Amino acid sequence: MKVIIKFILLWLLVALPAAANAEYSHGYIKRFYTEASGMTYVGFVAQPPGTCDNWTEHMKFDSTTDGGKNMLSVLIAAKLSERRLDLWYSASDAPGTNNTNGCTQSVMAVLTGVGLP
Numbered sequence: 350m351k352v353i354i355k356f357i358l359l360w361l362l363v364a365l366p367a368a369a370n371a372e373y374s375h376g377y378i379k380r381f382y383t384e385a386s387g388m389t390y391v392g393f394v395a396q397p398p399g400t401c402d403n404w405t406e407h408m409k410f411d412s413t414t415d416g417g418k419n420m421l422s423v424l425i426a427a428k429l430s431e432r433r434l435d436l437w438y439s440a441s442d443a444p445g446t447n448n449t450n451g452c453t454q455s456v457m458a459v460l461t462g463v464g465l466p
Contacts, residue, residue, distance in 0.1 A: 359404045372399045372458070374436045375466070378428045379405060387413035389421055391460060399440035401452030408438055410460040437462035 376393035383389040390406040400407040412421045427434045442456040 372397070372436075372438045372440050374398060374438075375433055376436060377431065377433055378424060381406075381424055381428070383412055383421070387411055387417070389417070389424075390422065390454070390457070397436060397438070397458070399444050400438075400458040401441040401443045401456060402443065402447040403452045403454060403457055404448050406457070407465075408460040409454065410456045420460065420463050423465065427463075427465060432465055435464040435466055436459070436460065437464075 365446040374397035376395055376397055379392045379394050381391040382387060384452075389410055389412040390403070391408045392402075392405040393407055396402055396407055409456040410420055411417045413424070423434070438461055439459045441452070443453075444458075446452040446456075
């Protein structure tokens with residue numbers, strides 16, 4: 350019985366973070382910018398699945414948090430070195446749309462993790 354409980358707890362530790370990062374893709378950064386509020390918007394050369402296109406940006410994240418600051422550092426390094434990024438994100442509420450038919454900053458995909466392969 351203890352083995353089953355340990356297995357279930359281990360499974361929850363792995364499954365719950367994966368659910369928070371429901372989407373995975375990879376790509377090269379086309380451009381990014383940060384507003385005075387600290388919100389950073391990122392556009393990729395090819396649009397990742399599950400995202401919308403808001404004036405060439407596909408994802409956003411809060412770069413005022415410790416995690417956001419770390420992700421911004423990785424984005425800068427990837428852009429300067431022209432490296433491909435691994436991306437984890439929550440999908441857009443309006444995937445496949447653009448700034449003319451429904452993609453706004455409020456419905457963009459939220460970047461939750463980045464990595465250099």
